[in-house]
Amino acid sequence: xxxxxxxxxxxxxxxxxxxxxxxxxxxxxxxxxxxxxxxxxxxxxxxxxxxxxxxxxxxxxxxxxxxxxxxxxxxxxxxxxxxxxxxxxxxxxxxxxxxxxxxxxxxxxxxxxxxxxxxxxxxxxxxxxxxxxxxxxxxxxxxxxxxxxxxxxxxxxxxxxxxxxxxxxxxxxxxxxxxxxxxxxxxxxxxxxxxxxxxxxxxxxxxxxxxxxxxxxxxxxxxxxxxxxxxxxxxxxxxxxxxxxxxxxxxxxxxxxxxxxxxxxxxxxxxxxxxxxxxxxxxxxxxxxxxxxxxxxxxxxxxxxxxxxxxxxxxxxxxxxxxxxxxxxxxxxxxxxxxxxxxxxxxxxxxxxxxxxxxxxxxxxxxxxxxxxxxxxxxxxxxxxxxxxxxxxxxxxxxxxxxxxxxx
Numbered sequence: 001x002x003x004x005x006x007x008x009x010x011x012x013x014x015x016x017x018x019x020x021x022x023x024x025x026x027x028x029x030x031x032x033x034x035x036x037x038x039x040x041x042x043x044x045x046x047x048x049x050x051x052x053x054x055x056x057x058x059x060x061x062x063x064x065x066x067x068x069x070x071x072x073x074x075x076x077x078x079x080x081x082x083x084x085x086x087x088x089x090x091x092x093x094x095x096x097x098x099x100x101x102x103x104x105x106x107x108x109x110x111x112x113x114x115x116x117x118x119x120x121x122x123x124x125x126x127x128x129x130x131x132x133x134x135x136x137x138x139x140x141x142x143x144x145x146x147x148x149x150x151x152x153x154x155x156x157x158x159x160x161x162x163x164x165x166x167x168x169x170x171x172x173x174x175x176x177x178x179x180x181x182x183x184x185x186x187x188x189x190x191x192x193x194x195x196x197x198x199x200x201x202x203x204x205x206x207x208x209x210x211x212x213x214x215x216x217x218x219x220x221x222x223x224x225x226x227x228x229x230x231x232x233x234x235x236x237x238x239x240x241x242x243x244x245x246x247x248x249x250x251x252x253x254x255x256x257x258x259x260x261x262x263x264x265x266x267x268x269x270x271x272x273x274x275x276x277x278x279x280x281x282x283x284x285x286x287x288x289x290x291x292x293x294x295x296x297x298x299x300x301x302x303x304x305x306x307x308x309x310x311x312x313x314x315x316x317x318x319x320x321x322x323x324x325x326x327x328x329x330x331x332x333x334x335x336x337x338x339x340x341x342x343x344x345x346x347x348x349x350x351x352x353x354x355x356x357x358x359x360x361x362x363x364x365x366x367x368x369x370x371x372x373x374x375x376x377x378x379x380x381x382x383x384x385x386x387x388x389x390x391x392x393x394x395x396x397x398x399x400x401x402x403x404x405x406x407x408x
Contacts, residue, residue, distance in 0.1 A: 117167055280314050288305065328403040331398065
């Protein structure tokens with residue numbers, strides 16, 4: 001029989017697939033044991049209806065079905081490629097056979113990140129088809145778990161790189177997803193710069209009932225800034241908090257400048273911090289409150305009344321940029337609660353602003369030496385013992401916290 005005749009014959013011969021899964025045609029069951037299994041593994045047994053052994057001689061489909069599945073031996077990337085090919089060439093049997101293991105792999109926490117991105121880039125025609133729609137939903141869940149909290153992303157260099165390397169389709173779905181979390185409702189405006197008068201209007205729009213009131217009177221501001229009426233995003237799980245663990249050894253240098261009489265005020269700064277893409281840093285200041293009515297030479301040898309203060313500085317602002325920031329500055333004691341001095345403030349910030357304005361938090365009283373000052377801090381329970389997880393603090397330290405409640 002020449003090849004064309006064989007092809008015609010094969011097309012006319014039934015595939016018997018409708019009989020494969022029916023056990024009513026068999027009175028005998030055959031048990032197949034995998035003798036090549038390793039000694040550590042239990043022998044694999046497969047029970048098949050007896051009539052299948054007859055069908056495999058006449059049907060390529062039944063012969064393939066009788067063999068162990070090879071899907072478990074394929075990588076996630078290979079499974080996806082087979083799935084796409086089966087969809088492209090409309091092979092529903094292969095599509096169904098490969099979809100199940102790939103769906104199972106998508107539910108695993110160690111799913112391949114490249115698979116997630118490829119699924120999110122599938123054409124829209126695939127999104128409404130099974131099993132692609134279910135896989136895309138799982139891929140979106142994985143993307144949300146990894147990058148769905150934008151404040152967490154900005155706090156991690158690794159996550160930032162993942163975010164900026166997202167394909168456009170995946171990034172668009174992430175930003176449009178209702179579950180994507182931000183720290184503040186106005187986060188979408190962080191990269192935009194407004195005049196101070198515009199910021200006041202923005203605050204009014206974002207107040208509870210503010211937009212409804214402006215909409216009732218058809219305020220022109222809503223036409224000028226339509227983005228301000230955007231639906232608020234869920235709050236981030238990561239609160240906008242800066243924790244500064246200031247080593248006492250660093251504080252000692254600033255204290256000695258004041259205690260020696262060289263300066264009436266001295267301080268030190270934290271490393272740079274970034275909240276919502278805005279660089280900022282904290283500063284601690286030691287200042288002399290009152291040296292008494294004595295000459296400068298006599299003031300060096302007597303006790304000085306000192307205070308500790310904390311300030312905040314925004315950095316790298318554009319020349320015409322204006323930001324409004326509200327923050328709460330606290331000095332935490334060893335139990336993790338706030339010390340007596342707590343400072344809350346809110347102010348506009350521009351490139352011309354020199355500093356936050358130091359807020360004095362702790363009155364040290366009259367001290368004459370670094371030892372006396374350290375003893376006073378310990379008595380106030382402000383000195384924390386060294387902890388390997390406390391950033392750059394290599395010994396006893398002060399714990400300073402800045403909670404940013406608003407950043408426009």
